[in-house]
Amino acid sequence: MIARVSTFAVDGVTSRRVWVEADIRQGLPAFTVVGLADKSVREARERVRAALVNSGFEFPAKRITVNLAPADLRKIGPGFDLPLAIALLVASGQLDADALDATAIIGELSLTGELRATRGTLAIAEGARRHGLRRLLVPRGVAAEAALVPELDVLGAADLEEAVAFLRGAAEPPEPHELAPPEPEVPAPLDLADVRGHNGLIPALEVAAAGGHNLYLHGPPGTGKTMLARRLPSILPPLTAGEAIEVTRIQSVGGLHHGGGLVSVRPFRAPHHTISASGLVGGGSQPTPGEATLAHHGVLFLDELSEFARPSLEALRQPLEDGHVTIVRGQKVMAFPTRFMLVAASNPCPCGMGDDDCSCSAADLARHHRRLSGPLLDRIDVLLAVGRPVAGALRDEQAPPSSAVRERVVAARERQAARLEPHGLACNAQMSARLLREHAAATPSAMRLLYELHDRHRLSARGHGRVLRVARTLADLDESASVGPEHITLAAGLRLEAAALASAA
Amino acid sequence: MTPAGACDTCLRRTALIVMLSGRLDVEWRRRSVAARVLGLPDEDLLALAPEAARAAYERFDAGAARERAVGAGIVLACRCSPRYPERLRALPDPPAVLHVVGDPAALSAPDAVAIVGARRATSYGLDVARALGRGLSLADVPVVSGLALGVDAAAHHGALEGPAPTVAVLAAAPETPYPSQNRALHAAVAARGAVVSELPPGAPAFRWCFVARNRIVAALSLVTVIVEATERSGSLTTADFAADLGCTVAAVPGRVTTRTAAGTNGLIQTGAALVSSADDVLDLLAEATGRPRRVAARPPPPAALAPGLRRLLTAVEEGRGALGELAAGPEEARTVLAGLGELEFRGLIRRTFGGRYEPAA
Numbered sequence: 026m027i028a029r030v031s032t033f034a035v036d037g038v039t040s041r042r043v044w045v046e047a048d049i050r051q052g053l054p055a056f057t058v059v060g061l062a063d064k065s066v067r068e069a070r071e072r073v074r075a076a077l078v079n080s081g082f083e084f085p086a087k088r089i090t091v092n093l094a095p096a097d098l099r100k101i102g103p104g105f106d107l108p109l110a111i112a113l114l115v116a117s118g119q120l121d122a123d124a125l126d127a128t129a130i131i132g133e134l135s136l137t138g139e140l141r142a143t144r145g146t147l148a149i150a151e152g153a154r155r156h157g158l159r160r161l162l163v164p165r166g167v168a169a170e171a172a173l174v175p176e177l178d179v180l181g182a183a184d185l186e187e188a189v190a191f192l193r194g195a196a197e198p199p200e201p202h203e204l205a206p207p208e209p210e211v212p213a214p215l216d217l218a219d220v221r222g223h224n225g226l227i228p229a230l231e232v233a234a235a236g237g238h239n240l241y242l243h244g245p246p247g248t249g250k251t252m253l254a255r256r257l258p259s260i261l262p263p264l265t266a267g268e269a270i271e272v273t274r275i276q277s278v279g280g281l282h283h284g285g286g287l288v289s290v291r292p293f294r295a296p297h298h299t300i301s302a303s304g305l306v307g308g309g310s311q312p313t314p315g316e317a318t319l320a321h322h323g324v325l326f327l328d329e330l331s332e333f334a335r336p337s338l339e340a341l342r343q344p345l346e347d348g349h350v351t352i353v354r355g356q357k358v359m360a361f362p363t364r365f366m367l368v369a370a371s372n373p374c375p376c377g378m379g380d381d382d383c384s385c386s387a388a389d390l391a392r393h394h395r396r397l398s399g400p401l402l403d404r405i406d407v408l409l410a411v412g413r414p415v416a417g418a419l420r421d422e423q424a425p426p427s428s429a430v431r432e433r434v435v436a437a438r439e440r441q442a443a444r445l446e447p448h449g450l451a452c453n454a455q456m457s458a459r460l461l462r463e464h465a466a467a468t469p470s471a472m473r474l475l476y477e478l479h480d481r482h483r484l485s486a487r488g489h490g491r492v493l494r495v496a497r498t499l500a501d502l503d504e505s506a507s508v509g510p511e512h513i514t515l516a517a518g519l520r521l522e523a524a525a526l527a528s529a530a
Numbered sequence: 531m532t533p534a535g536a537c538d539t540c541l542r543r544t545a546l547i548v549m550l551s552g553r554l555d556v557e558w559r560r561r562s563v564a565a566r567v568l569g570l571p572d573e574d575l576l577a578l579a580p581e582a583a584r585a586a587y588e589r590f591d592a593g594a595a596r597e598r599a600v601g602a603g604i605v606l607a608c609r610c611s612p613r614y615p616e617r618l619r620a621l622p623d624p625p626a627v628l629h630v631v632g633d634p635a636a637l638s639a640p641d642a643v644a645i646v647g648a649r650r651a652t653s654y655g656l657d658v659a660r661a662l663g664r665g666l667s668l669a670d671v672p673v674v675s676g677l678a679l680g681v682d683a684a685a686h687h688g689a690l691e692g693p694a695p696t697v698a699v700l701a702a703a704p705e706t707p708y709p710s711q712n713r714a715l716h717a718a719v720a721a722r723g724a725v726v727s728e729l730p731p732g733a734p735a736f737r738w739c740f741v742a743r744n745r746i747v748a749a750l751s752l753v754t755v756i757v758e759a760t761e762r763s764g765s766l767t768t769a770d771f772a773a774d775l776g777c778t779v780a781a782v783p784g785r786v787t788t789r790t791a792a793g794t795n796g797l798i799q800t801g802a803a804l805v806s807s808a809d810d811v812l813d814l815l816a817e818a819t820g821r822p823r824r825v826a827a828r829p830p831p832p833a834a835l836a837p838g839l840r841r842l843l844t845a846v847e848e849g850r851g852a853l854g855e856l857a858a859g860p861e862e863a864r865t866v867l868a869g870l871g872e873l874e875f876r877g878l879i880r881r882t883f884g885g886r887y888e889p890a891a
Binding site: 198222223225226227228229231241243244262347373385388390392409410411412414425475478481500511514515517518519520521 | 570650651652653790850851852853854855856857858859860862863864866867868870871872874875877881883884885886888
């Protein structure tokens with residue numbers, strides 16, 4: 026007899042439907058899995074055999090052939106255990122084939138028949154919905170995640186026996202929301218109020234957050250660059266419903282999600298500088314998302330920018346430019362979303378001692394600057410020098426809480442959204458040069474100032490655009506319809522382009 | 531008057547030195563004193579030369595050499611020419627012919643100052659060299675240096691910011707920018723003053739050429755200032771040449787823990803004058819010439835600044851150049867940022883690579 030079970034394979038950050046077909050016939054007992062199955066899927070044979078027997082079912086001592094279709098998709102991971110077991114039960118007549126009507130099944134089995142959570146549940150649930158399926162059988166731990174997709178009956182089973190009972194209709198599956206695992210303990214959110222001695226920098230952080238501008242923090246070690254960067258998510262606007270779904274899907278595929286409900290905090294990813302290009306933007310023979318994608322809708326923080334390998338930084342160019350990255354591996358082309366805010370930090374010189382104690386020669390400095398001024402800096406709008414906080418300031422002043430700054434950021438984002446929504450953009454940083462001309466209406470005196478700056482500071486055309494972009498955000502923060510000269514002046518003070526390096530160097 | 535600035539004898543001697551260049555590196559080390567080699571008469575030099583060189587020396591075509599020089603845009607001045615700077619005759623081994631790109635008159639300034647120093651200089655050294663070059667140039671004093679990376683280039687850059695000509699002495703072919711990074715500077719110096727060498731166009735640089743160049747730098751100047759030098763730096767040979775010529779040697783002090791200050795601090799210890807600004811150098815110059823001290827033309831005083839801006843400028847001058855160091859709170863930060871923009875716009879401060887501000891001067 027033959028059985029067909031519908032399941033899904035995670036493919037990038039989406040899912041593809043996979044059929045598990047089981048055929049049982051007379052012959053020498055054998056168990057073969059075909060259909061481009063990875064080693065981890067072929068190992069499923071042993072788990073399924075033990076799980077069936079230990080759950081009180083019969084493992085047919087016949088010739089078993091299992092096919093995973095379509096055969097052109099490489100199947101990886103333990104998620105096929107449960108559909109395989111169910112297919113065998115149907116093929117051997119232990120379960121009625123009607124029980125599988127419009128149902129997708131996913132889950133890893135232990136030898137005892139217990140079900141274990143697998144990655145990418147949200148993507149799979151969305152796939153099931155897309156294919157018009159009505160029911161999804163998943164391990165309990167991820168039932169709440171699967172239930173994020175509307176109009177889908179989620180059956181969250183603890184073990185194989187329970188799963189079969191649900192399919193037969195012999196037991197009523199519990200409400201998925203009751204199955205949500207306890208929220209993992211979230212460390213107290215980092216707040217700007219904890220930062221001492223950097224109150225003067227808050228407006229700059231506010232601008233960067235409000236416009237989604239990529240930010241570059243430059244300063245001696247130990248001055249608080251990392252501390253400031255880690256608090257950026259706390260002043261970014263909360264995730265919208267759509268963004269939250271995207272972030273949850275990605276984190277689930279990346280194995281970072283705990284299986285509960287929607288992710289509510291913006292991701293903050295801080296990869297170490299030894300990371301490879303494929304670690305940063307995604308890759309592997311079966312492309313998996315990299316840090317740039319895991320930081321989607323959040324912050325990607327590159328500390329010690331000059332220490333990153335050149336190829337890794339080069340690879341970030343497309344993600345920064347297009348908001349997604351295309352990965353080509355073999356015959357596979359895959360696109361991952363990468364709309365993150367880049368925050369980079371670096372020391373002023375290779376020795377890292379800072380201005381007064383620096384022992385670097387001009388040649389060392391020139392080399393350091395060259396490493397930093399690569400293609401990446403073209404996409405950074407705001408450059409901020411972080412100095413050593415003054416001793417008194419460390420003790421006394423209290424910074425405003427993140428919530429106060431966030432309010433202003435949210436208001437500014439709303440103004441931007443009203444303007445940019447028709448173009449499918451969310452913030453000023455995403456404006457193209459054409460949109461910038463269209464939407465960054467500046468007063469005549471502001472334009473004059475900008476042109477003067479252009480001449481006096483030898484601003485490049487690109488630098489010119491960046492100043493205007495940031496000025497537009499400043500105007501949004503001021504609830505001003507047009508960009509005034511004061512906005513241009515402030516934006517110029519945050520611009521990346523410095524006067525030509527000491528020409529003698 | 532010698533035709534086209536250089537006589538046959540001097541041109542022939544120059545050609546001989548070029549032919550002997552490789553050999554001279556060896557001779558140099560053997561005799562250890564520069565003057566002993568380049569001061570030898572032609573006959574003695576010929577004794578060192580291989581047979582082929584001797585034949586070439588006999589068949590030397592001065593006309594062709596002149597044509598090559600003119601073709602490369604070079605003006606010649608030999609020892610027998612009135613254009614030849616008098617000060618060079620004080621050397622025991624004056625160069626036979628000077629090959630000049632630019633204006634030869636720039637070489638004969640009566641009160642030039644040499645500023646030389648380390649190639650791998652610190653930013654402190656570069657800043658000082660540039661400030662000295664500018665200060666002297668603003669006082670109409672020509673600056674002589676070697677167009678090398680680091681201090682030399684910074685001094686030239688500084689000098690170009692003032693009105694006075696500046697002179698670069700190259701080790702080899704004068705029409706070729708060496709090092710090539712200083713291409714633009716080479717052109718700027720040639721346009722505003724002179725680039726000069728004792729070797730003809732196309733001559734390759736050997737090790738001895740750099741030391742030999744230093745003697746010309748020292749001899750062209752009344753005062754020689756060393757800005758940053760390690761203990762075994764080539765810049766110290768310039769100081770030695772200057773001292774041998776009886777010129778004033780001065781040095782800029784540095785941090786005792788910095789390698790590039792060892793040479794200059796050592797010079798001060800052994801009696802070189804300590805200079806910390808262009809004014810100090812002008813004082814030394816006045817002492818050397820016996821003429822009253824020139825007053826450096828100061829850049830026009832800045833227009834009156836609002837008190838807030840004035841305070842901000844002072845803070846930046848004191849080294850507080852980052853936003854967080856200038857503003858205590860978010861509201862103040864906006865004022866500060868606007869003030870910094872205003873000051874930068876007026877050219878009083880500048881934004882550096884890392885986003886810090888520093889005084890523009």
